[in-house]
Amino acid sequence: xxxxxxxxxxxxxxxxxxxxxxxxxxxxxxxxxxxxxxxxxxxxxxxxxxxxxxxxxxxxxxxxxxxxxxxxxxxxxxxxxxxxxxxxxxxxxxxxxxxxxxxxxxxxxxxxxxxxxxxxxxxxxxxxxxxxxxxxxxxxxxxxxxxxxxxxxxxxxxxxxxxxxxxxxxxxxxxxxxxxxxxxxxxxxxxxxxxxxxxxxxxxxxxxxxxxxxxxxxxxxxxxxxxxxxxxxxxxxxxxxxxxxxxxxxxxxxxxxxxxxxxxxxxxxxxxxxxxxxxxxxxxxxxxxxxxxxxxxxx
Amino acid sequence: xxxxxxxxxxxxxxxxxxxxxxxxxxxxxxxxxxxxxxxxxxxxxxxxxxxxxxxxxxxxxxxxxxxxxxxxxxxxxxxxxxxxxxxxxxxxxxxxxxxxxxxxxxxxxxxxxxxxxxxxxxxxxxxxxxxxxxxxxxxxxxxxxxxxxxxxxxxxxxxxxxxxxxxxxxxxxxxxxxxxxxxxxxxxxxxxxxxxxxxxxxxxxxxxxxxxxxxxxxxxxxxxxxxxxxxxxxxxxxxxxxxxxxxxxxxxxxxxxxxxxxxxxxxxxxxxxxxxxxxxxxxxxxxxxxxxxxxxxxxxxxxxxxxxxxxxxxxxxxxxxxxxxxxxxxxxxxxxxxxxxxxxxxxxxxxxxxxxxxxxxxxxxxxxxxxxxxxxxxxxxxxxxxxxxxxxxxxxxxxxxxxxxxxxxxxxxxxxxxxxxxxxxxxxxxxxxxxxxxxxxxxxxxxxxxxxxxxxxxxxxxxxxxxxxxxxxxxxxxxxxxxxxxxxxxxxxxxxxxxxxxxxxxxxxxxxxxxxxxxxxxxxxxxxxxxxxxxxxxxxxxxxxxxxxxxxxxxxxxxxxxxxxxxxxxxxxxxxxxxxxxxxxxxxxxxxxxx
Numbered sequence: 001x002x003x004x005x006x007x008x009x010x011x012x013x014x015x016x017x018x019x020x021x022x023x024x025x026x027x028x029x030x031x032x033x034x035x036x037x038x039x040x041x042x043x044x045x046x047x048x049x050x051x052x053x054x055x056x057x058x059x060x061x062x063x064x065x066x067x068x069x070x071x072x073x074x075x076x077x078x079x080x081x082x083x084x085x086x087x088x089x090x091x092x093x094x095x096x097x098x099x100x101x102x103x104x105x106x107x108x109x110x111x112x113x114x115x116x117x118x119x120x121x122x123x124x125x126x127x128x129x130x131x132x133x134x135x136x137x138x139x140x141x142x143x144x145x146x147x148x149x150x151x152x153x154x155x156x157x158x159x160x161x162x163x164x165x166x167x168x169x170x171x172x173x174x175x176x177x178x179x180x181x182x183x184x185x186x187x188x189x190x191x192x193x194x195x196x197x198x199x200x201x202x203x204x205x206x207x208x209x210x211x212x213x214x215x216x217x218x219x220x221x222x223x224x225x226x227x228x229x230x231x232x233x234x235x236x237x238x239x240x241x242x243x244x245x246x247x248x249x250x251x252x253x254x255x256x257x258x259x260x261x262x263x264x265x266x267x268x269x270x271x272x273x274x275x276x277x278x279x280x281x282x283x284x285x286x287x288x289x290x291x292x293x294x295x296x297x298x299x
Numbered sequence: 300x301x302x303x304x305x306x307x308x309x310x311x312x313x314x315x316x317x318x319x320x321x322x323x324x325x326x327x328x329x330x331x332x333x334x335x336x337x338x339x340x341x342x343x344x345x346x347x348x349x350x351x352x353x354x355x356x357x358x359x360x361x362x363x364x365x366x367x368x369x370x371x372x373x374x375x376x377x378x379x380x381x382x383x384x385x386x387x388x389x390x391x392x393x394x395x396x397x398x399x400x401x402x403x404x405x406x407x408x409x410x411x412x413x414x415x416x417x418x419x420x421x422x423x424x425x426x427x428x429x430x431x432x433x434x435x436x437x438x439x440x441x442x443x444x445x446x447x448x449x450x451x452x453x454x455x456x457x458x459x460x461x462x463x464x465x466x467x468x469x470x471x472x473x474x475x476x477x478x479x480x481x482x483x484x485x486x487x488x489x490x491x492x493x494x495x496x497x498x499x500x501x502x503x504x505x506x507x508x509x510x511x512x513x514x515x516x517x518x519x520x521x522x523x524x525x526x527x528x529x530x531x532x533x534x535x536x537x538x539x540x541x542x543x544x545x546x547x548x549x550x551x552x553x554x555x556x557x558x559x560x561x562x563x564x565x566x567x568x569x570x571x572x573x574x575x576x577x578x579x580x581x582x583x584x585x586x587x588x589x590x591x592x593x594x595x596x597x598x599x600x601x602x603x604x605x606x607x608x609x610x611x612x613x614x615x616x617x618x619x620x621x622x623x624x625x626x627x628x629x630x631x632x633x634x635x636x637x638x639x640x641x642x643x644x645x646x647x648x649x650x651x652x653x654x655x656x657x658x659x660x661x662x663x664x665x666x667x668x669x670x671x672x673x674x675x676x677x678x679x680x681x682x683x684x685x686x687x688x689x690x691x692x693x694x695x696x697x698x699x700x701x702x703x704x705x706x707x708x709x710x711x712x713x714x715x716x717x718x719x720x721x722x723x724x725x726x727x728x729x730x731x732x733x734x735x736x737x738x739x740x741x742x743x744x745x746x747x748x749x750x751x752x753x754x755x756x757x758x759x760x761x762x763x764x765x766x767x768x769x770x771x772x773x774x775x776x777x778x779x780x781x782x783x784x785x786x787x788x789x790x791x792x793x794x795x796x797x798x799x800x801x802x803x804x805x806x807x808x809x810x811x812x813x814x815x816x817x818x819x820x821x822x823x824x825x826x827x828x829x830x831x832x833x834x835x836x837x838x839x840x841x842x843x844x845x846x847x848x849x850x851x852x853x854x855x856x857x858x859x860x861x862x863x864x865x866x867x868x869x870x871x872x873x874x875x876x877x878x879x880x881x882x883x884x885x886x887x888x889x890x891x892x893x894x
Contacts, residue, residue: 050723058728072725074725075587079553085550086556272541281562291679
């Protein structure tokens with residue numbers, strides 16, 4: 001049998017959380033800011049690398065788990081939330097962070113995204129929203145603004161974008177925030193808040209693409225974003241949260257829109273998890289008396 | 300002693316209550332130790348349409364639902380009109396003469412009309428005719444009334460003593476009426492003294508999963524696989540299994556992969572359409588080297604196809620599911636006991652080789668019901684989790700440098716579960732190096748790609764020696780060898796018996812493990828066979844093409860059926876005769892029942 005190791009809770013620093021390789025993102029990419037904020041949040045929360053599982057899909061931002069020294073899963077395009085849901089239910093002692101882009105989460109992964117929020121799965125989902133497809137070299141994304149010129153919309157997009165904030169609140173997410181990589185301190189706090197929140201936390205994060213999005217740049221957000229905490233916002237007021245979530249123009253709010261801590265997370269509602277620790281660590285096999293009862297049902 | 304071979308047909312519209320008399324009859328038979336095989340031909344409809352349940356019993360194992368009907372319960376005119384040509388001489392048709400007109404029956408068939416208005420004048424509702432017909436059939440096969448009374452009492456207890464009294468009274472009237480007006484069958488049902496279990500293939504698959512230690516089961520409802528979900532959901536709390544209904548099949552397989560990665564044995568089931576959605580993720584499981592089991596209960600395709608009808612049309616889908624080459628293990632259970640026992644076996648294999656495993660069932664096997672000796676449901680199966688670190692939350696001390704995808708001779712690399720201190724790593728669906736680092740992000744290196752791809756694929760070399768080779772059933776010098784795969788085993792074996800009666804010696808090679816395939820063993824068996832005929836439930840001869848691609852063997856003849864209904868034994872008999880006579884190389888039977 002395996003030896004039980006007593007792990008000392010050594011203090012984990014941001015440096016300890018550096019992954020095996022350095023990011024290959026374009027210089028100036030907003031995703032560097034998300035990676036830095038996530039490391040900072042993990043360190044400040046005092047989590048050990050093995051206690052965290054980072055799950056991503058496919059896209060520039062989905063490469064993030066490889067740049068981080070925690071357990072990681074780099075899954076298929078759009079499927080990170082589904083994989084993370086399975087992992088969370090199977091081992092609810094893991095702290096699971098899902099990372100990815102707007103195309104990955106709001107486009108191809110839209111179905112899993114909505115249903116994970118409805119179920120209030122205990123996940124922290126950081127969407128690096130750059131409003132464009134980067135890794136496929138610049139096509140329209142679900143959050144691209146109307147009129148945007150991209151390789152797939154060379155004459156301007158006629159479609160309306162998704163607004164993830166009111167979508168998430170309506171779908172049942174219990175922690176809904178928006179960050180901006182130009183506001184690192186706030187972003188760290190939002191991620192920490194999401195990871196401490198028991199339930200589904202969405203942190204949609206403006207993470208500007210320096211290569212393919214010349215509309216929604218760092219400068220664009222710097223001029224328009226305003227912190228909700230400076231706007232007298234009450235994140236427990238549903239109507240206020242929806243209203244602020246819909247603002248898009250000269251003022252774009254960032255911060256915590258909505259928080260509903262009273263709703264139990266899915267794993268807390270599941271009687272099978274009631275006792276006995278994570279499913280993944282439980283012994284296999286059916287007790288003889290139960291096996292006999294199962295057979296008796298057929299007689 | 301005369302061998303009992305009794306087939307009872309119950310037909311009507313959906314909602315007319317066909318299942319209940321069928322269940323009662325089956326229970327009576329298996330409690331006497333009689334074997335039962337039941338096949339329900341139904342439609343994708345909740346009310347109306349036409350449903351026909353065939354329930355066949357014998358003191359010997361019943362291999363298929365057979366060719367003929369001995370007792371018919373037509374609950375509506377439609378059933379009377381459609382099924383009389385299947386009636387055997389000496390058979391009986393029991394019907395409510397108030398609503399159903401007798402049809403023209405073959406010689407020797409007894410018409411047994413009864414009037415519900417006369418026998419149960421005060422009772423409302425259509426279900427009363429079922430109770431009367433059931434009681435009358437039991438009288439014809441000389442089952443004591445007390446046995447029916449006991450079952451009806453149990454069934455209606457919930458509704459109060461008045462309901463019990465009413466139903467028992469109606470049954471009594473039907474039973475007594477049959478005694479004085481109809482001629483009984485010339486045999487009595489024996490009692491072997493050994494009670495049997497009776498269940499459907501989907502239940503067997505689910506129970507096999509429970510025995511294997513499945514802790515996470517998820518699915519999206521899809522006929523004909525939903526029975527697995529229903530059993531799992533019903534027993535989830537009793538067995539400590541997490542059961543989830545997911546938004547779509549893409550979510551299903553990815554959720555199962557997530558659960559499996561943390562160390563749970565995870566399983567899911569679907570049919571061909573759902574399986575198609577899962578394809579990409581099965582490749583992902585293979586790429587990340589995560590063991591997961593997926594059941595595909597085939598129905599007639601393509602597309603939505605015929606949701607309530609059977610087919611073996613997904614062989615090439617599962618052989619080629621997903622992009623690229625990847626290790627996968629595919630097995631097709633050949634009978635209901637297989638459905639139970641193969642699940643733990645497959646889990647041990649996928650845990651050992653860290654790859655996806657696919658079980659290819661079909662509607663006939665999964666929704667068909669059979670009796671089995673309860674001793675065959677042995678839950679104390681060996682469990683081998685393979686080379687895995689952290690099953691209890693901890694692993695042996697490690698001083699860094701854990702390589703998740705360590706290149707080894709066997710291709711198997713030790714797997715560490717998330718949460719285990721000291722083994723932090725990333726698994727990836729992108730091609731990666733031994734330590735999980737993406738090759739495309741480091742630099743594209745053809746040598747690394749080749750080495751890790753070969754490592755993954757090499758695992759398959761270790762699987763084949765662990766699988767039993769298929770064996771020839773019957774005489775080695777048979778005139779004809781019937782090759783089948785999966786669910787057709789029973790009906791082929793019964794056809795062999797009928798062929799023997801007609802002076803034709805046949806043998807059967809039934810293939811269970813499809814990938815990897817024991818090609819050499821198959822070649823050595825079939826190379827000495829006189830005539831090879833492949834029997835399968837699809838249009839294009841999917842197994843014939845697979846066999847040819849893997850062994851170079853081209854069969855001498857083919858018997859194929861793709862109308863949605865399963866083979867009846869005589870279809871195969873007729874096909875063999877036609878092929879042996881040289882009149883055709885491809886025989887496609889015309890199904891008699893117009894369901």
